[in-house]
Amino acid sequence: MEYRYLGRSGLMVSCLSLGGWVTYGGQVGPEVAQQCMKAAFDSGINFFDTAEVYSGGQCEIDMGIAIRKFGWKRSDLVISTKLFWGGKGPNDRGLSRKHIIEGTDASLKRLQLDYVDLLYAHRPDPDTPMEEIVRAFNYLVEKGKVFYWGTSEWSAAQITEAHAVAQRLGLIAPLMEQPQYNMFHRDRIEKEYLPLYKIFGMGTTTWSPLASGLLTGKYNEGVPPDSRLAIEDNAVMKRLRDSLESEDGQLKISKVRKLSDIADRIGCTTAQLALAWCLKNPNLSSVITGASRPSQVEENVKSLQVVPLLTDEIMEAIEGILMNRPAQDYNFRSS
Template identity: 90%
Template sequence: MEYRYLGRSGLMVSCLSLGGWVTYGGQVGPEVAQSCMKTAFDNGINFFDTAEVYSGGQCEIDMGVAIRKFGWKRSDIVISTKLFWGGKGPNDRGLSRKHIIEGTDACLKRLQLDYVDLLYAHRPDPDTPMEEIVRAFNYVIEKGKAFYWGTSEWSAQQITEAHAVAERLHLIAPLMEQPQYNMFHRDRVEKEYLPLYKIYGMGTTIWSPLASGLLSGKYNEGVPPDSRLAIEENAVMKRLRDSLESEDGQAKIRKVVAMGEIAQQLGCTPAQLALAWCLKNPNVSSVITGASRPSQIEENVKCLKVVPLLTDDLMESIEAILTNRPALDYNFRSS
């Protein structure tokens, strides 16, 4: 396993991490979640991601049970959770000081932990003043309930505003952002955030590296009944499922088929190629993966052997298939 510094901090996270969205507490039971987390840990993954909204908090509960069951040394794991959608009450959502502090306490109770390493603002909150948000996260960190705070799906402007507030008040600024990033969703990570990596040393823990499984090739011939996109009660999955029938969805599938040919040449799976492609970006601290069975984790970890195979020429071949590079003056070359 490769470990990377999380932005401009001394914290090291495994470049592949395991997240619980949709899966743990919902799609699979606690025993499967425990098996997946154990397999991840045994393969060098030290970073586990959840959120208060995942399966109504059950994901945090299941992950917390697994952590206690295996007796992992706390310094050997990095745990993150996210705040925004904490319940149905008027003060159970958003980023008010009240919800950030009470929501953090509720998360820790479900996780059975004294603190989390990373605490995210799951979405921006235009109804709460930025100063209130920054002060609240700073308070939580000073109370020892979290070590670092960050954002998820915030714009560069909103992140910059948070840093400006923190600098003016001599408070702790956000360290990391958790954006969606994959071969089909690139603009924010590769273009909008570019100044933030240089100015603030921002780290990224990216989600949906396989575009909800689309880049794995599993949907080339339709939607398998045991896949995420087959979950009827999840509105996000339903929207993605319906999008596959559109002209744009079919065009993406054709690109996935072409990417599969490159993967075959490299002796890897399309999923491993897609994960390796994300890891090739030096501004990615960790790629959050999902898994409903341990074997998926074992397969995902093999992508680490693919990264060195992604030469400049091969990356250009991939670009020729994707045709969606957002910034012509930016690439993943190490020079």
Template identity: 85%
Template sequence: MEYRYLGRSGLMVSALSLGGWVTYGGQVGPEVAQACMKTAFDNGINFFDTAEVYSGGQCEIDMGVAIRKFGWKRSDLVISTKIFWGGKGPNDRGLSRKHIIEGTDASLKRLQLDYVDLLYAHRPDPDTPMEEVVRAFNHVINMGKAFYWGTSEWSAQQITEAHGVAQRLNLIGPLMEQPQYNMFHRDRVEKEYLPLYKTYGMGTTTWSPLASGLLSGKYNTGIPADSRLAIEDNAVMKRLRDGLGSEDGRVKIAKVVKLGEIAQELDCTTAQLALAWCLKNPNLSSVITGASKPSQIEENVKSLQVLPLLTPEIMESIEQVLLNKPALDYNFRSS
């Protein structure tokens, strides 16, 4: 396993990590979750990601049970959770000081942990002043319930505002951002956040590296019954499922087929190629993967062996398939 610093901090996280969104507490039971976490740990993965909203908190419960069952040394683990959607009550969601503190306490209870290493604001909250948000996350850190705080799916402007507040108040700003990043979703990580990596030393722990499985190639000819997209009672999965039948979905599948040809040349799977492509980005601290069976984790870890094979020529071949590289140059014309 390769380990990378989380941004400008001294914390090292595995380049590949395991997340529980949709899967643990939902798609699979606790026994499978435990087997997946053990396989991940045995393969050098030290970073496990969850959130208060995942399966209504059951994901945190299942992950906590696994940590206790295997008796892993706490210092060998990097555990993260995210706060925003904690329930149906008027103060059970958002980033008020009340919910950040109470939501963190509830997550720790479900995880059976005294602290998490990373605590994220799961989404920006336009209804709560930024100073309240920054102060609340600093309070949680000062109480020893988290070591670092970060954001998820915040804009560069919002992250910059949070840092501005933190600097003005001599507080700790967000260290890391958790955005979506894959071959089909690139602009934010590759373009919008560019100034943040250097200015604030921001780390990234990206999610959906396989575009909800699309980049694995398993949806090229339909939707397998045991796949995430086959989950009926999930609005996100329904939206993604419906998208496969659109023209954009058909175009993406055609690109995945071509990517599969490149993967075949490298003697790897399409999924391993897509993961290695993400890992190639030097601004990524960790790529969060999902798995509903241990064998998927073992296959995903092999993407680290593909990483050295991604020569400039191979990367250009991939770009010729994707045709979506963000434009970084600006043409300022005088009037």
């Protein structure tokens, strides 16, 4: 396993991490979640990601049970959770000081932990003043309930505003951002955030590296009944499932088929190719993966062996298929 610094901090996270969105507490039961987490830990993964909204908090509960069951040393783990959608009450959502503090306490109780290493503002909150948000996260860091705080799917302008407020007040600024990033979703990481890596030393922990499974090739011939897109009671999965029938969805599937040819050429799976492509980006601290069985964890970790195979020639061949390189002059470089 490779470990990278989380932005301009001294914290090291595994370049591949395991997240619980949709899967733990929802798609699979606690025993499978435990098996996947153990497979990840045994493979060198030290970073596990969840959120208060995942399966209504059950994901946090299941992950917390696994941590206690295996008796892992707390210093060997980097645990993150996210706040924004905590319930149906008027103060159970958003980024008010009340919800940030109470939501953190509730998450820690579900996780059965004294602190989390990373805490994210799961989305921006235009209804709450930025000073209130920054002060609340700063309070949690000073109280030792959180070591670092960051954002998820915030714009570069919003992150810059948070830094400006923190600098003006002498408070702790956000360290990391958790955006979506994959072969089909690139602009924010590769273009919008470029100044933030240099100015603020921002780290990134990206989600959906396989585009909800599209980049594995499993949806090339339809939606398998045991896949996450087949989940009926999840609005996000339904929207993604319906999108496969669109012209854009069919175009993406045709690109995945061509990417599979490149994967065959270098001796890996299409999923491993997509993960390795993400890992080539030097501005990524960790790529959050999902898994519904231990064998998926093991297959994902093998993508580390694929990274050296992504030469400039292979990367350009991939670009020739994707045809979506951001307008910003930005290129990956093979090491």
